[in-house]
Amino acid sequence: MRTVFKVLLPILIVAVAFGVFRVLKATRPEQEPPRVQERVWRVEAEAVQPRRLAPELELYGRVETPDLLRAAAPAVARVTEVAVRDGDRVRAGEVLLRLDERDFLPRIDQAKAQIAELEADVASEKNRYETDQLALEQEKQLLAIARAAVGRQQRLKSEKVGAEQALDEARQAEAQQALAVSGREMSLADHPSRLAALKARLDSAEARLAELQLEYERATVRAPYDGVVSGVEVTTGDQVAKGEVLLRMYALDSLEVRARIPAPYQAELIAALADDESLTATARVGDAPIELTLDRLAGEADPSGVDGLFRVGAQAARLRLGQMLTLRLHRPEREGAVAVPFRAVYGGDRLYKLEDGRMVGVRVESLGGRVDASGEERLLVHSPELRAGDRVVTTHMPNAMEGLRVESTAGPAVVDTDAGASDGVEERTP
Numbered sequence: 001m002r003t004v005f006k007v008l009l010p011i012l013i014v015a016v017a018f019g020v021f022r023v024l025k026a027t028r029p030e031q032e033p034p035r036v037q038e039r040v041w042r043v044e045a046e047a048v049q050p051r052r053l054a055p056e057l058e059l060y061g062r063v064e065t066p067d068l069l070r071a072a073a074p075a076v077a078r079v080t081e082v083a084v085r086d087g088d089r090v091r092a093g094e095v096l097l098r099l100d101e102r103d104f105l106p107r108i109d110q111a112k113a114q115i116a117e118l119e120a121d122v123a124s125e126k127n128r129y130e131t132d133q134l135a136l137e138q139e140k141q142l143l144a145i146a147r148a149a150v151g152r153q154q155r156l157k158s159e160k161v162g163a164e165q166a167l168d169e170a171r172q173a174e175a176q177q178a179l180a181v182s183g184r185e186m187s188l189a190d191h192p193s194r195l196a197a198l199k200a201r202l203d204s205a206e207a208r209l210a211e212l213q214l215e216y217e218r219a220t221v222r223a224p225y226d227g228v229v230s231g232v233e234v235t236t237g238d239q240v241a242k243g244e245v246l247l248r249m250y251a252l253d254s255l256e257v258r259a260r261i262p263a264p265y266q267a268e269l270i271a272a273l274a275d276d277e278s279l280t281a282t283a284r285v286g287d288a289p290i291e292l293t294l295d296r297l298a299g300e301a302d303p304s305g306v307d308g309l310f311r312v313g314a315q316a317a318r319l320r321l322g323q324m325l326t327l328r329l330h331r332p333e334r335e336g337a338v339a340v341p342f343r344a345v346y347g348g349d350r351l352y353k354l355e356d357g358r359m360v361g362v363r364v365e366s367l368g369g370r371v372d373a374s375g376e377e378r379l380l381v382h383s384p385e386l387r388a389g390d391r392v393v394t395t396h397m398p399n400a401m402e403g404l405r406v407e408s409t410a411g412p413a414v415v416d417t418d419a420g421a422s423d424g425v426e427e428r429t430p
Contacts, residue, residue: 043395043406045354046340049388053337055368055380056328059281061259061310063323065250069224071096073240074215077103086232090223090249097234097246099219108216111209118202125198129191136184143181146174227251230321255319257283257292257310259327266306270297272332281310283327290315292327334367338386339378342369343396351381352400354391359404362386 077099084096153167231248234240261269272279279294291313298307310327312319319325344351348366352359364381371377386392393406 059259
């Protein structure tokens, strides 16, 4: 009996252990299968509204004027007064500078004296002409008498009464009188030439007097219009030469801004100007905006572009000649333009929409930048695939791709605690 018990006891223990194992196996909890987690990237997105907008072009320009006045000395003279300084604003007719009148008046008096002398010569020539006319009549009468005397002496000689010497003397007197008549006639014939020469000299003297008087008038330099003095080259007491620049000034309403327009935009702007389309630009001087209008393009261009000349509006008083400006040119408007942050565009021609939690790529045409009302510069793009209300992903992602799972930062998110969370990436279980 004891032998049987010793044999059955191990078997019983093994059976009980097996039974416990089966019970434990049958009652163990079910382990959930591992779930695949797809990473969800948190991004910013904003709704878009295609509109008619004008892209802008940032340009760098310089203030200049085609009407810079350079007041020069009319003659050699000494400066007696300088009434303005560089930068002064002046009004039309205001005295800017004076030259010594003593450098001008003596020459004017000399020219007047020469004119008086020539006028006297003209009067004398006219009197001479009248005298020659009277003398010619008398000399013709004397010539007739001399000829009659020759005829009488010839008759006496033929009658053997007159002497040969008397006939010769009569002929000599006739020849002398004929010569006197010829000289008087020549003098009368030369009268128009002598009178014309005198009048020419008189005209020259009068022109010289007018020139000297004009120089004297210009000895007092006055502002021809309202403007700004841009430079004074002399001071009181300076001796200046004829033609030497004394000062410079310009009119505020003549200011314009010259800016280089890159070649890719040249054809677009030429076409807009040809269609009489008004193209405006804005610059800032301090906190004040300056309104400009593209007036024309320069006559010459080069491979880099062409100069645009912008007309300044009512704020011209804020500008100064030679000032450098940064201006934004408003290009022709485009329909269906959408303003997005520059970071939203990849490669210049692609952005992503947010649809059903996925990134959907959209090909776009880049139109140019534009500064919005808040002062932020945005990129204008156009695509027929962008419609009002579409949400565009504005977070720039190095791993951006079609179909990438994303979620707007406006929605809920679960922060992953694994290694991915150390990269600042949030995940959700799909």
